[in-house]
Amino acid sequence: MFSDRFDQLVQALRILPSVGPKSAQRMALHLMMKNRDGAVQLAHALHEAANYIHACQVCHSLTEHDICDICQSKERNAQLLCVVESPADVLAIEQSGSFNGRYHVLGGHLSPLDGIGPDEIGIPHLLQRLAEEPIEEVILATNATVEGQATAHYLQEAAKHLAVRMTRIAQGVPQGGELEYVDSHTLSQAVHNRMQMK
Amino acid sequence: MFSDRFDQLVQALRILPSVGPKSAQRMALHLMMKNRDGAVQLAHALHEAANYIHACQVCHSLTEHDICDICQSKERNAQLLCVVESPADVLAIEQSGSFNGRYHVLGGHLSPLDGIGPDEIGIPHLLQRLAEEPIEEVILATNATVEGQATAHYLQEAAKHLAVRMTRIAQGVPQGGELEYVDSHTLSQAVHNRMQMK
Ligand SMILES: [Zn+2]
Ligand SMILES: [Zn+2]
Numbered sequence: 362m363f364s365d366r367f368d369q370l371v372q373a374l375r376i377l378p379s380v381g382p383k384s385a386q387r388m389a390l391h392l393m394m395k396n397r398d399g400a401v402q403l404a405h406a407l408h409e410a411a412n413y414i415h416a417c418q419v420c421h422s423l424t425e426h427d428i429c430d431i432c433q434s435k436e437r438n439a440q441l442l443c444v445v446e447s448p449a450d451v452l453a454i455e456q457s458g459s460f461n462g463r464y465h466v467l468g469g470h471l472s473p474l475d476g477i478g479p480d481e482i483g484i485p486h487l488l489q490r491l492a493e494e495p496i497e498e499v500i501l502a503t504n505a506t507v508e509g510q511a512t513a514h515y516l517q518e519a520a521k522h523l524a525v526r527m528t529r530i531a532q533g534v535p536q537g538g539e540l541e542y543v544d545s546h547t548l549s550q551a552v553h554n555r556m557q558m559k
Numbered sequence: 560m561f562s563d564r565f566d567q568l569v570q571a572l573r574i575l576p577s578v579g580p581k582s583a584q585r586m587a588l589h590l591m592m593k594n595r596d597g598a599v600q601l602a603h604a605l606h607e608a609a610n611y612i613h614a615c616q617v618c619h620s621l622t623e624h625d626i627c628d629i630c631q632s633k634e635r636n637a638q639l640l641c642v643v644e645s646p647a648d649v650l651a652i653e654q655s656g657s658f659n660g661r662y663h664v665l666g667g668h669l670s671p672l673d674g675i676g677p678d679e680i681g682i683p684h685l686l687q688r689l690a691e692e693p694i695e696e697v698i699l700a701t702n703a704t705v706e707g708q709a710t711a712h713y714l715q716e717a718a719k720h721l722a723v724r725m726t727r728i729a730q731g732v733p734q735g736g737e738l739e740y741v742d743s744h745t746l747s748q749a750v751h752n753r754m755q756m757k
Contacts, residue, residue, distance in 0.1 A: 387576055393612055402571050402602075402607065406571035407590070414565055425565075430562075448592060449592075
């Protein structure tokens with residue numbers, strides 16, 4: 362609107378998730394009027410990230426090195442491996458502070474109709490890790506979606522011949538969830554998988 | 560979290576208006592996992608915008624040139640000048656399609672307590688334009704806030720000696736506004752400034 366470069370900036374901001382035309386315009390105006398240094402810093406950070414961040418050779422999470430900090434850490438329990446669909450899931454679990462093992466990021470889930478089979482999500486590499494590393498338990502933490510469940514079941518079968526305990530993260534009513542607002546599929550699963558009070 | 564550069568990207572994204580830590584993290588993950596080309600494009604657009612976009616010498620709106628497209632256009636009515644607080648207001652009025660004159664951007668409003676007086680918002684320059692250009696009507700389109708109103712009143716007084724008609728954008732109930740949801744100050748103004756049915 363003001364100039365081609367302004368329009369190009371608005372357009373470029375729209376690649377960000379959940380940024381529509383109005384927000385992109387507001388962001389561009391904010392940067393141009395109130396925070397040009399911030400705009401330059403953001404440009405720099407984007408460049409650096411795009412050039413230096415890539416997949417860890419071991420777990421396929423994100424890192425700047427060949428092998429990520431978690432895979433390299435001596436503090437983490439090497440006997441425990443958590444399998445997730447994406448680096449976002451690694452972040453979520455790390456931020457929950459509930460896990461001290463290592464990860465394996467599949468980079469997606471099985472989706473035969475889209476041509477995504479075991480090879481596309483690196484299941485051979487995962488099975489190789491299970492055979493070579495001193496892993497005793499695999500926590501299947503794929504999403505609680507139809508595809509995530511199917512992927513977990515596939516992995517359970519594929520690893521059956523290995524001396525590894527396979528577990529699945531619990532599914533049920535979320536903490537603070539009020540029953541009247543929980544969907545009935547979740548609720549029926551939660552009743553079915555009810556646990557002994559301790 | 561994954562790496563220093565990832566954290567720096569998350570931090571840099573937080574300069575964007577209404578982007579909190581969670582959204583910034585989601586944006587960084589999206590860019591790294593799904594749209595690296597977009598990240599590079601956005602970096603480029605930010606750089607270009609920060610380097611080439613500046614204030615128009617005539618109206619102080621944003622432009623890549625010395626004088627902006629609107630000030631240069633022969634299609635715009637040079638007798639009509641709309642005074643606004645910011646380039647965002649220029650965009651809003653342009654997008655309403657309701658105005659074919661030119662603009663003058665103050666870059667703020669009078670705020671004596673913050674040391675912002677007439678000089679700080681370029682009122683001498685505006686008065687100079689009114690004296691030199693063939694302007695017949697000035698539409699005061701500062702915000703309908705206390706400061707915007709005060710700024711409009713100040714301008715009206717300051718331009719009194721000039722042969723220029725001063726008008727103020729109408730204030731009242733917004734289109735589609737349901738009376739029960741309109742604040743009472745707006746409503747009392749709307750009753751007070753009621754207009755003859757045509
Ligand atoms: Zn790793
Ligand atoms: Zn201009």
